[in-house]
Amino acid sequence: MKKTFLLFTLLLSLAGSAAALTVAVYHTSDAHGWYSARPARWDNAQPDRLIGGFAALAAHLKTETTPYILLDSGDMFQGTPEGILTKGLASAVLMNQLGYAAAAPGNHDYDYGEASLKALIAASNFPFLAANVYEKKTGALAPYFKPYTLLEVAGKKIAVLGLAGSHTGTSTRPEGVRHLEFRDEAAEAAARLPEIKKLNPDAVVLIIHRGITEDLSTKRVDVSTWTFEGLGAHSALLVARAAPGIDLALGGHHHAALLKGYRDPVSGTVLGESGYGLSYVTRAELTFDDATGKLTGVSAGVLPLWTDQTGEDAAVLKTIAGFTAQVEREMGQTVGRAATDLLFSPERLDSGIGNWVSDVTREVTGAQLAFQNTGAIRAEIRKGPVRLRDLYQAMPFDNNIITMRLTGAQVRRLMSDNLVGPKSFMQVSGLQVEFKPGPVREPALLRLICRGKEIKDDQEFTIATNDYLAGGGTGGEAFAGGREIKDTMLPLRDALIKAFKKGPVSAPATGRIKLIP
Numbered sequence: 001m002k003k004t005f006l007l008f009t010l011l012l013s014l015a016g017s018a019a020a021l022t023v024a025v026y027h028t029s030d031a032h033g034w035y036s037a038r039p040a041r042w043d044n045a046q047p048d049r050l051i052g053g054f055a056a057l058a059a060h061l062k063t064e065t066t067p068y069i070l071l072d073s074g075d076m077f078q079g080t081p082e083g084i085l086t087k088g089l090a091s092a093v094l095m096n097q098l099g100y101a102a103a104a105p106g107n108h109d110y111d112y113g114e115a116s117l118k119a120l121i122a123a124s125n126f127p128f129l130a131a132n133v134y135e136k137k138t139g140a141l142a143p144y145f146k147p148y149t150l151l152e153v154a155g156k157k158i159a160v161l162g163l164a165g166s167h168t169g170t171s172t173r174p175e176g177v178r179h180l181e182f183r184d185e186a187a188e189a190a191a192r193l194p195e196i197k198k199l200n201p202d203a204v205v206l207i208i209h210r211g212i213t214e215d216l217s218t219k220r221v222d223v224s225t226w227t228f229e230g231l232g233a234h235s236a237l238l239v240a241r242a243a244p245g246i247d248l249a250l251g252g253h254h255h256a257a258l259l260k261g262y263r264d265p266v267s268g269t270v271l272g273e274s275g276y277g278l279s280y281v282t283r284a285e286l287t288f289d290d291a292t293g294k295l296t297g298v299s300a301g302v303l304p305l306w307t308d309q310t311g312e313d314a315a316v317l318k319t320i321a322g323f324t325a326q327v328e329r330e331m332g333q334t335v336g337r338a339a340t341d342l343l344f345s346p347e348r349l350d351s352g353i354g355n356w357v358s359d360v361t362r363e364v365t366g367a368q369l370a371f372q373n374t375g376a377i378r379a380e381i382r383k384g385p386v387r388l389r390d391l392y393q394a395m396p397f398d399n400n401i402i403t404m405r406l407t408g409a410q411v412r413r414l415m416s417d418n419l420v421g422p423k424s425f426m427q428v429s430g431l432q433v434e435f436k437p438g439p440v441r442e443p444a445l446l447r448l449i450c451r452g453k454e455i456k457d458d459q460e461f462t463i464a465t466n467d468y469l470a471g472g473g474t475g476g477e478a479f480a481g482g483r484e485i486k487d488t489m490l491p492l493r494d495a496l497i498k499a500f501k502k503g504p505v506s507a508p509a510t511g512r513i514k515l516i517p
Helices: 004-017 054-061 081-085 089-098 114-122 185-197 236-242 314-331 350-367 388-394 408-416 477-483 490-499
Strands: 021-028 068-074 134-135 148-153 156-163 181-184 203-208 247-250 270-273 280-288 295-304 334-338 369-373 384-387 400-407 426-429 430-434 444-450 460-466 485-489 512-517
Touching: 004 089, 004 280, 021 054, 021 156, 021 203, 021 247, 054 089, 054 114, 054 444, 068 089, 068 148, 068 156, 068 203, 068 460, 081 350, 081 388, 089 114, 134 512, 148 236, 148 430, 156 490, 203 236, 236 247, 236 430, 236 485, 247 280, 247 295, 247 444, 247 512, 270 295, 334 388, 334 490, 350 400, 350 426, 350 460, 350 490, 384 388, 388 490, 400 408, 400 477, 400 490, 408 426, 408 444, 426 460, 485 490
Parallel strands: 021 068, 156 203, 203 247, 247 270, 369 460, 430 512
Antiparallel strands: 021 280, 134 181, 148 156, 280 295, 334 384, 369 426, 400 460, 400 485, 430 444
């Protein structure tokens, strides 16, 4: 009798375990127009192995046996000719094809203005969610966004709340969004959670164009055992803590890939971030108790989209080929030759490609100093023939060159604002910088040298930069006090093309920005 009871208990347990319902949540962010697979240049062991793209993701999703939803946290198109020249409409077509359920806007989704983003949203078969974007004139939520949506998957109600980054006002072209207010993410999430809870969802998912910390920027890392301290006020982690009841938070903007996700010991929220350029996808699981229907477990981690493992969906490849054909006549033209590789800086200081872009900016204007934001340079240029496509991928933003006059004190402030910890968010020409990292976000700037002499605060310099920085974009606040500001009407990318047409381009030596131990 005892054996029979034990056997019955075991079978009941196994049956309950087998019947436990799981809903998968797939997440992408910061695709930046990288619709196709490309070589994994960062992988030293196999740099020519192909990774990423919508065709690989679609092929993987076809093998998924668990009910799932597919979400995105923004910055969908700005980065490749296919994305730029279609102003994101290629993203809408591909995301419709894959069956996305909802998306949050990224700052660069506003790069061509509000009307362009509205067209992208109108072309999408899924809602764009942003509970914190308001019209200044009316005080109302921007009408093309919903704050949240309720999805039904395998009999479960999954609430999805969306938030734009409050930095959007300065991290896209400021003039295009001056009429909008991007409110604090944590406050808006806390205000919306009671509304959402009244809908009795079985789980709450947040999609947000923010990450845990900028310190993880571009890293592929396991943070599952880390402890985070001293986070910025707008961290996705702090948003989760401010709004109890978020089960899963999926972020972006910092281009970090959290290999095993992160479970916050304070809020209990599981967080995920999906990297850059559609090389990875986050796969999270929401597990529900079969008897009670309650959520019992949340997990998350990223999957690399190696095409030799996923394969590529033929129908999606055909869609991408159509977009590529539209732009390839122009983008396939050779503009010149690189005599050396123009690369990023592994130390996150000045880089070969950053120095070259800054030098060209200074030379075409005759300025004494030139500045380019590091984040505007999105791809390296390799030795050999250089196509127009390569320049668009390296410099995807349609910026003009601006000139003005700044004092030595203003230059000092500019560099202080852009030296964070041991890395520089600014590339320079005509200037040498020596600094020690100070407390978080308070660098101790030591010396600024121009033509062999340390600059003085009361000196005045002619400088050149791009219109994003000059207009008050992130890192460019010091430019607001400039004198004799002039738009040269010369597109930066055109200046780079002309530099290539003059002859082979070599990367300038690095070492302009030195970290003093």
